[in-house]
Amino acid sequence: MARVAFRWTVLTVMGVFFLLPLVAMVEFSTRDPETWPLLLNWPKLSADYPALAVGILASLAQAAVTTVLMLVLLVPTAIWVRLRLPKVRPLVEFLCLLPLTIPAIVLVVGLAPVYAWVNYFVGGSSITLVFAYTVLVLPFAYRAVDTGLSAIDVKTLAEAARSLGSGWFTVIVRVVLPNIRSAVLSAAFLTVALVLGEFTIASLLHRTNLQVAIEFLGKSSATVSVAVSLAALLLAFVLLIVLSIAGSWKGKKS
Amino acid sequence: MTGVAVHLDGLRRTFGTVHALADLDLSISPGELIALLGPSGCGKTTALRILAGLEEATAGRVLVDGKDITRLPASKRDMGMVFQAYSLFPHLNAQQNVEFGLRLRKRSLKRAAEMLELVGLSGFENRYPNQLSGGQQQRVALARALAIEPQVLLLDEPLSALDAKVRVQLRDEIRRIQTEVGTTTLFVTHDQEEALAIADRVGVMKSGKLEQLAAPAEVYLRPATPFVADFVGISNRLPGVVEGDTVQVLGTKLPLVGTHADGAVTALIRPESIQVSPDPSSSAKVLTSSFLGSLSRVTVTVDDHLVVAQVPSGDLPELTQGTRVRLTISPLAVVVE
Numbered sequence A: 001m002a003r004v005a006f007r008w009t010v011l012t013v014m015g016v017f018f019l020l021p022l023v024a025m026v027e028f029s030t031r032d033p034e035t036w037p038l039l040l041n042w043p044k045l046s047a048d049y050p051a052l053a054v055g056i057l058a059s060l061a062q063a064a065v066t067t068v069l070m071l072v073l074l075v076p077t078a079i080w081v082r083l084r085l086p087k088v089r090p091l092v093e094f095l096c097l098l099p100l101t102i103p104a105i106v107l108v109v110g111l112a113p114v115y116a117w118v119n120y121f122v123g124g125s126s127i128t129l130v131f132a133y134t135v136l137v138l139p140f141a142y143r144a145v146d147t148g149l150s151a152i153d154v155k156t157l158a159e160a161a162r163s164l165g166s167g168w169f170t171v172i173v174r175v176v177l178p179n180i181r182s183a184v185l186s187a188a189f190l191t192v193a194l195v196l197g198e199f200t201i202a203s204l205l206h207r208t209n210l211q212v213a214i215e216f217l218g219k220s221s222a223t224v225s226v227a228v229s230l231a232a233l234l235l236a237f238v239l240l241i242v243l244s245i246a247g248s249w250k251g252k253k254s
Numbered sequence B: 001m002t003g004v005a006v007h008l009d010g011l012r013r014t015f016g017t018v019h020a021l022a023d024l025d026l027s028i029s030p031g032e033l034i035a036l037l038g039p040s041g042c043g044k045t046t047a048l049r050i051l052a053g054l055e056e057a058t059a060g061r062v063l064v065d066g067k068d069i070t071r072l073p074a075s076k077r078d079m080g081m082v083f084q085a086y087s088l089f090p091h092l093n094a095q096q097n098v099e100f101g102l103r104l105r106k107r108s109l110k111r112a113a114e115m116l117e118l119v120g121l122s123g124f125e126n127r128y129p130n131q132l133s134g135g136q137q138q139r140v141a142l143a144r145a146l147a148i149e150p151q152v153l154l155l156d157e158p159l160s161a162l163d164a165k166v167r168v169q170l171r172d173e174i175r176r177i178q179t180e181v182g183t184t185t186l187f188v189t190h191d192q193e194e195a196l197a198i199a200d201r202v203g204v205m206k207s208g209k210l211e212q213l214a215a216p217a218e219v220y221l222r223p224a225t226p227f228v229a230d231f232v233g234i235s236n237r238l239p240g241v242v243e244g245d246t247v248q249v250l251g252t253k254l255p256l257v258g259t260h261a262d263g264a265v266t267a268l269i270r271p272e273s274i275q276v277s278p279d280p281s282s283s284a285k286v287l288t289s290s291f292l293g294s295l296s297r298v299t300v301t302v303d304d305h306l307v308v309a310q311v312p313s314g315d316l317p318e319l320t321q322g323t324r325v326r327l328t329i330s331p332l333a334v335v336v337e
């Protein structure tokens, strides 16, 4: 009896803790009935709040490019390390998890001089943030991909495929990738969610993205800024749900 | 289709200080099935993997059909391999698994169905690996390996994960299919019964080298060395005296395998060549007897020696503990050391 009461107390406290800000956001952003329809009206939104529109587009582009960059760099590396260089796996794992242990603010201190060069060579466009973001998402993406690889016997599958006549490229594309599809999907979704929520690095490196624009907008038009935050949260939430559905769908098949 | 000849020529492979293979020589005739038999860690898998191109030899050559393929990558070698671990592609069903090699070679996919039929799995085409039993998975793996019409078929303990009954059944089936297709085959196992039952010739390995390579009956009846004798199940080590080409053990003269200088030796006698019958006047006594099915095992003490004999279980009631018995040894050639 006491345990049930305790459980409900905990759940209630946690629920209030998490839901209260969200409820407050919903309440606040619906005070003006014009706010939410505005978000669905892109021409009007970009005309009335040009900075926000730029931020949204910048974030979407950053999310897309970071995801591609992360997949291209990480997936083949993770597979290759497992197949051919099992000895360096602990090192790769350590390197990939390193960004997690460094606070974003410290990361920026290190990134600032690097970005001075980036400015010089590539320019100050907000899309250049993808380099920093690829490093930032590495711990999460690596974990996801590595979990997928652990679930299958990569070495035996690769050897079977090779003895049947496939070269390394075919092994990776036709044998390994299809079997870690849901893991790769998780890595991609996590990347998108993280990039859409990133503020510190963008702000400190004087580049724009969704969160920077929201923060800026908060000073002039609080309702719209809160509504956009909420929409971004919902999007991340939907992504995570899709992710878990993709996971269980894969689980049903195998 | 006829098989090709395979030669392993002075193969050596070291892992740090471990000599997995130490100058292994092995010639396989076209269409022959050779079983590599040996204790764990003697280098069987290493030999097979080098032949498949999945492992590099430290020294030595691999010749297939007269051509040196030592430096050829696995994907170009044209060898079908069945692994000890389940190796079907989890995202493909049985049919697609068998088709995998055919697609890479742009061959007709019709062969996949034929192969599944050959291994007795028609009707299972659409099952995914996780919907198949272990034995069925290994059958699909065999079909997949055979579908590409490989020059050489390599089997690395394909049956070790299966239960005893399925093992015997699938082993006989592998032999039937191999004879039918005629592919030169190397079959690795550490189960002596499996090796003797399936192979044209059995190669017994010890520490990276071949101890003996001969027909199953030869290995069984005339093991070349004490190690081979021990490995094919000869467990009695009895004192004997060599005289010319015979050895006298427990009062019986037996022919000798090979030659040995005259004098006192230890003879290796298999349990099934010793018959036990009650004889009150004998000094030998039954120590223990254990029922094993149609045959049973009896240990007898003779002049401070322990002798293990295999007897028909029907004789067991009269061979209780303490019974005085007479031992007769079948006149088969024995190994001495």
Ligand SMILES: Nc1ncnc2c1ncn2[C@@H]1O[C@H](COP(=O)(O)OP(=O)(O)OP(=O)(O)O)[C@@H](O)[C@H]1O
Binding pocket: B015, B018, B019, B020, B038, B039, B040, B041, B042, B043, B044, B045, B046, B047, B190
């Ligand atoms: N990748 C490796 N690194 C280091 N040592 C290895 C490696 N592969 C094999 N060995 C060693 O080489 C020796 C032969 O191994 P191998 O796998 O060929 O044995 P095996 O005869 O197949 O044994 P089992 O019956 O247990 O499968 C063993 O001592 C093993 O420890």
Ligand SMILES: [Mg+2]
Binding pocket: B044, B045, B046
């Ligand atoms: Mg082995």
